[in-house]
Amino acid sequence: xxxxxxxxxxxxxRALFNRLNDRLNGQRDKxxxxxxxxxxxxxFNKGFPTTRNEDYKYTSLNRVYNKDYxxxxxxxxxxxxxxxxxxxxxxxxxAHRICFxxxxxxxxxxxxxxxxxxxxxxxxxxxxxxxxxxxMKHLDQTLSQTDNPFLHLNxxxxxxxxxxVVKKNxxxxxxxxxxFHYDADGKEVIVNPQFMVLARENSKIxxxxxxxxxxxxxxxxVFANVFQRWxxxxxxxxxxxxxxxxxxxxxxxxxxIASQEGNSHxxxxxxxxxxxxxxxxxxxxxxxxxxxxxMFGLFMGDGQQHIDNQTFLDHAIPHCESREWYKGVLSGRxxxxxxxxxxxxxxxxxxxxxxxxNTLLASDHARMxxxxxxxxxxxxxxxxHGATIGQMxxxxxxxxxxxxxxxxxxxxxVKVAFLAEVFNSMDEGExxxxxxxxxxxxxxQIQ
Amino acid sequence: MLKIKDLKVSVEDTEILKGVNLEIKPxxxxxxxxxxxxxxxxxxxxxxxxxxxxxxxxxVEYLGEDLLELSxxxxxxxxxxxxxxxxxxxxxxxNANFLKMIINSLRKSKGQEALDSVAMLKxxxxxxxxxxxxxxxxxxxxxxxxxxxxxxxxxxxxxxxLEPKLAILDxxxxxxxxxxxxxVSDGVNAMRTADRGFLIITHYQRLLNYIxxxxxxxxxxxxxxxxxxxxxxxxxEEKGYDWVKKTSGEVVS
Numbered sequence: 001x002x003x004x005x006x007x008x009x010x011x012x013x014r015a016l017f018n019r020l021n022d023r024l025n026g027q028r029d030k031x032x033x034x035x036x037x038x039x040x041x042x043x044f045n046k047g048f049p050t051t052r053n054e055d056y057k058y059t060s061l062n063r064v065y066n067k068d069y070x071x072x073x074x075x076x077x078x079x080x081x082x083x084x085x086x087x088x089x090x091x092x093x094x095a096h097r098i099c100f101x102x103x104x105x106x107x108x109x110x111x112x113x114x115x116x117x118x119x120x121x122x123x124x125x126x127x128x129x130x131x132x133x134x135x136m137k138h139l140d141q142t143l144s145q146t147d148n149p150f151l152h153l154n155x156x157x158x159x160x161x162x163x164x165v166v167k168k169n170x171x172x173x174x175x176x177x178x179x180f181h182y183d184a185d186g187k188e189v190i191v192n193p194q195f196m197v198l199a200r201e202n203s204k205i206x207x208x209x210x211x212x213x214x215x216x217x218x219x220x221x222v223f224a225n226v227f228q229r230w231x232x233x234x235x236x237x238x239x240x241x242x243x244x245x246x247x248x249x250x251x252x253x254x255x256x257i258a259s260q261e262g263n264s265h266x267x268x269x270x271x272x273x274x275x276x277x278x279x280x281x282x283x284x285x286x287x288x289x290x291x292x293x294x295m296f297g298l299f300m301g302d303g304q305q306h307i308d309n310q311t312f313l314d315h316a317i318p319h320c321e322s323r324e325w326y327k328g329v330l331s332g333r334x335x336x337x338x339x340x341x342x343x344x345x346x347x348x349x350x351x352x353x354x355x356x357x358n359t360l361l362a363s364d365h366a367r368m369x370x371x372x373x374x375x376x377x378x379x380x381x382x383x384x385h386g387a388t389i390g391q392m393x394x395x396x397x398x399x400x401x402x403x404x405x406x407x408x409x410x411x412x413x414v415k416v417a418f419l420a421e422v423f424n425s426m427d428e429g430e431x432x433x434x435x436x437x438x439x440x441x442x443x444x445q446i447q
Numbered sequence: 448m449l450k451i452k453d454l455k456v457s458v459e460d461t462e463i464l465k466g467v468n469l470e471i472k473p474x475x476x477x478x479x480x481x482x483x484x485x486x487x488x489x490x491x492x493x494x495x496x497x498x499x500x501x502x503x504x505x506x507v508e509y510l511g512e513d514l515l516e517l518s519x520x521x522x523x524x525x526x527x528x529x530x531x532x533x534x535x536x537x538x539x540x541x542n543a544n545f546l547k548m549i550i551n552s553l554r555k556s557k558g559q560e561a562l563d564s565v566a567m568l569k570x571x572x573x574x575x576x577x578x579x580x581x582x583x584x585x586x587x588x589x590x591x592x593x594x595x596x597x598x599x600x601x602x603x604x605x606x607x608x609l610e611p612k613l614a615i616l617d618x619x620x621x622x623x624x625x626x627x628x629x630x631v632s633d634g635v636n637a638m639r640t641a642d643r644g645f646l647i648i649t650h651y652q653r654l655l656n657y658i659x660x661x662x663x664x665x666x667x668x669x670x671x672x673x674x675x676x677x678x679x680x681x682x683x684e685e686k687g688y689d690w691v692k693k694t695s696g697e698v699v700s
Contacts, residue, residue, distance in 0.1 A: 394498065399535045402495050403549040403605060404523035404556070413540060413548065420539025 005054075006047030009149075012068045013043070016190065017156055019071055031136050032123060032161075038143055039155025046149040058337040058369040059279060059308040064223060064251045069190035071157070072102035072182075081183075085109055088179045088212055093430045095177040095208070102182055103193040104160045109179075116170030117205070122161035122196075135163060135196060142229060142257055148281055150253050154192040154227035161194035166203040166236075175206035175239075175431065182213035182222040182250070190223045197228070199236040199264075206239040208431050211254065212274070216247030221276075223251040230258035230266065234288070237265040241431055243438060246275035248303065255281045262288030269426065270326075271298040271435060272307045273442045283312045289319040296425045297326035298439060301334030301366070302446035308337035315348040318378075324355040327422050329415050330366035331446040338370045342385070346377040355385035360418050362392060362411075362446070408444070415443050448473050448644050449494075449514075449613055454505035456486075456493050463489045465669035466505065471613070476645040478655055480680060481666035482688040487648045488532060490666070491617040494646075495529035496522050509613065524556040526612030530602040530619050536590040542601065543585035546571060550608055574607045578634045595622030596630075603634040614638070615646040620654035632657030652684035665691045 002008065017040050048065050049056040077085075085099055085106060098119065099109035105121055112119040125132050143155055166172060182191055199205055213222050224246065232238050238258075246252050252275050258266050272278045284293050299307045313322055322342065330336050338357040359368040370387040392414055400410035419439065426432040449471040456464040463486045471477050481487050493500045494507065496519035507514040514522060537545075550570070551561040562570065575582055580600060590598050599619055606614055619631055635645065635658050647658060655663070655677060663679040664671045665688070673679065673691050683691065 393535075396535050396537060398495075398497050398519060399531065401519040402523055402529050402531075403545075404520055404552050404609065405549060406520045406552070407518075409548070409552060410520070413545075414537070417537050417539035 002045075002047040005050055005052040006149075007050050007065075008047055009044055010065055013153075016069065016071060020157060020159065023071075031132065035136070035139055035143070035155050036158075038140070039152040039157075042143060042152035043149050043156055046147070046152065048149055055310060055339060058335070059277070059306065061277070061279070064253075064277060067188045067221075067223065069223060070187050072104075072189050072191055073185070075101060075104045075106070077101070077106055077108055082108065084214070085179065085181055088181055088210060089177060090430070090434050093175070093177055093208070093434065095175045098162070098164070098176060098178040100162075100178070100180045100193055102189070103158070103191040105162055112164070112176065114173060116167045116203075117172055117176075118165040118167070120163045120165065122163050122194075123159065131163070131165065131198075135198070138196075138229060138231060146257075148255060150225050150255055150281070151227055154194060154225050154255065157190065157192040157225075158194040158227070161196065163196040163198060164207070165198045166200055166205045168200040169202045170200070171204040172206070175208055178207060178209045180209065180211045180224070180226065182224055182246070184213070184216060184220045184222045186220050188219070188221055188223070190225065192225050192227070194227045197230045197238065199230070199232050199238045201233045202235040203233070204237045206431070207241070209240065209242045211242065211244045211246055211252060213247045213250050216249040218249055221249040221251070222246065224253070226252065226254045228254075228256040230256065232258060232260045232264040232266050234261040235263045236261075239267045241269045241426070241435065242271060243435060244270075244272045244274055244278060245438070246278070248274065248276060248305075250275045251277045253279045253281070257283045257285070259285045259287055260291040260293065263290045265292040265294075267294040267425075269296045269298070269422070269435075270309065271439065272309075273300050273438060275307075276304060277306045279308045279310065281310050283314070284322075285314045286317050286320050289317050291317075291320045293320070293322040294425060295322070295324040296422045297328075298419055298422050299326070299328035299336055300439065300442045300446065301328070301330045301336060302332040303334060304332070305334040306337075307334070309339070310337075311340045313342045313353070315342065315344040315351045315353060318347060318349040318351065320348065321352040322354070325421055325425070326357045327359070327419050328368070329360045329362055329418065329443065329446070330368060331362040333363075333365045335366070336368045338368075338372070338387070340371070340385075341373040341375070342383070344374070344376040344378050344381055344383060348378045349380045351378060351381040351383065353381070353383040357387040358418070359389045360392065360415065361389060362415070412440065412443050416440065448510055449646075450506075450508040452506045452508075454493070454507060455503045456489055457501045457503050458489070458499060462503070463669055464493070467666070467669070467671055469664065469671065471644040471646060473644055474639075474641040475662065476639065476647065476658065476660045477662045477664065478647045478649060478660035478680065479664050479666050480649060480652070480683060483650065485666045486669040487650075487666055488617055491529055491615050491646075491648055494615055495519055495527065523609070524553055528606050528609055528611035528614045530599075530606060530614065530616040532618040532621060534590050534598045534602055536588075536593070538588045538591040540589045541585070542587055542589050543571065545589045546585070546605070546608055549605065553609060570608070574604060577637055578604060578607060579630055580604060596624060596627030599623055599627065599631050600634075603631050607634060607638065610638075612642065613644045613646070615648065617648045618650060619647070620649055620651065628654065628657060652680045655680045667692055
């Protein structure tokens with residue numbers, strides 16, 4: 001029996017599992033295979049969510065379920081592809097590089113060369129590596145505890161999980177730039193990348209991630225179902241900036257689960273600029289006291305885009321602090337959804353939690369559904385939450401125009417100003433500049 | 448430089464301006480005085496091109512062109528400046544960035560190259576110095592959390608960097624203490640040149656002690672009912688607007 005408000009996973013997904021098995025033909029190691037089986041079982045037991053499921057009320061994924069997807073073909077890196085992939089990296093950013101094409105690591109464009117930082121292709125560990133059982137335990141636990149069927153789908157279809165490890169007491173000298181690039185190659189392709197970050201005690205790392213594909217259309221599209229697991233150990237500090245620039249027919253479901261130990265800091269900035277449907281499931285679990293969590297988001301839609309940000313922050317422990325602020329600009333007939341849940345459990349005294357969502361509707365046909373949820377069961381806490389949905393004010397535009405700025409520049413200025421608090425959460429530097437540039441580029445497109 | 452002829456303006460079917468005639472020549476400072484609701488601010492907004500103000504008849508010629516045909520930003524780039532009575536606050540945009548944007552947008556329209564950051568900073572510092580303003584003003588968000596006086600000074604700063612040909616100042620004195628009033632007036636006086644015209648809109652005569660006008664016009668109920676030199680302002684101060692209402696009809700040129 002499926003849980004309430006779920007729908008059967010269409011049969012064509014089962015065919016994908018069989019095809020993947022045939023292809024791998026027993027090449028993967030045993031523990032990894034057990035995850036895959038667990039994923040497959042979990043998926044069919046749970047089914048896919050419908051809009052009657054409260055967490056999917058404003059986001060219908062029927063369009064995503066109903067495609068008869070293919071798995072991406074084996075990785076072939078030729079010169080044109082190399083060129084394309086290389087161009088996706090930020091040449092001005094002095095960073096380590098990790099490159100995925102259709103979910104598979106591209107060794108030619110991957111370069112992580114720093115003592116204290118290690119990149120592992122999980123599927124190639126062969127049961128020998130000391131980390132394997134530890135990582136497996138995390139993944140297994142996550143799958144056992146989650147209601148999110150897309151994690152199961154990912155586990156079942158992922159062939160190349162990759163792990164980034166920052167060793168104890170190591171403060172990384174340079175950020176790590178990760179490109180997840182997709183190419184449907186004239187088909188409808190499903191890709192399930194898996195990426196783990198393990199930040200050991202007292203370590204520090206910054207990861208800037210780009211999710212991107214080449215231009216897409218209805219017959220040539222990617223469904224990227226990403227699974228990331230971030231483990232932030234005691235006193236560790238991780239910064240994660242994600243820029244999503246998928247093609248205009250693509251689907252992306254980006255699932256990220258982070259767990260934080262004592263005195264750790266986790267910063268996430270989720271910027272969604274592209275795709276037809278984007279759904280972010282961001283979950284942070286606080287395991288010990290004195291953690292600090294930042295969840296910032298930018299979303300910008302136009303045309304038929306649909307961007308849904310779902311966040312869950314579990315304050316289960318006292319003396320923790322969190323800030324969450326999502327801001328977006330919606331134009332055309334685009335839709336946005338924000339469903340941010342902050343749970344402050346009875347034991348989580350002295351919690352300090354802030355949550356805010358603000359949206360600017362730049363057209364009469366854009367739509368935003370915002371649900372900031374704060375559930376508090378402890379009595380000695382400082383928490384606030386709120387949401388606003390507004391339009392461009394004529395008074396402000398007139399003021400700017402009266403200073404000589406034309407319609408486009410005035411509109412852009414108002415929108416950039418609107419997003420300021422999210423940018424202010426970032427350190428000055430190349431990553432911030434890049435994001436700001438891409439956001440401005442998008443804003444110029446959508447007016 | 449500005450010729451307003453029989454200008455009639457309505458807002459949502461209510462006629463606010465009922466046939467205004469006014470000519471401003473280069474180098475002249477004109478003051479428009481009038482009681483609340485007489486249409487003073489409407490005149491400023493119409494000249495700057497605000498939506499929602501419907502010109503039902505009349506014409507406005509600016510430097511030989513039909514001003515009413517231009518969009519608000521075109522007017523600004525053609526040299527018309529409106530200092531707002533209530534400047535808007537825009538958190539998230541620094542004053543410095545805003546000034547850079549408006550300077551470079553003006554330069555672009557003139558076919559000039561954008562100023563680089565060194566040249567820009569130099570220009571801004573010069574302007575601040577002439578206006579007796581502090582550099583810290585640049586770092587703050589545009590009008591965000593500014594006091595009334597700071598907002599007005601910021602308007603004058605914008606005027607100073609844009610160097611308009613025609614400056615319209617709408618109730619620039621409202622909400623100012625005497626020190627701020629002096630800074631603002633000094634800023635305006637410093638910009639009085641033979642080729643620049645000013646239209647000063649004010650309710651009180653006080654401002655005109657500092658910015659001495661060449662002409663004073665009294666606007667009552669959408670019409671200029673009396674015009675004169677600076678002494679008219681003093682007379683108004685003494686006798687009140689009721690006096691002009693009673694004696695209207697004898698328009699002095």
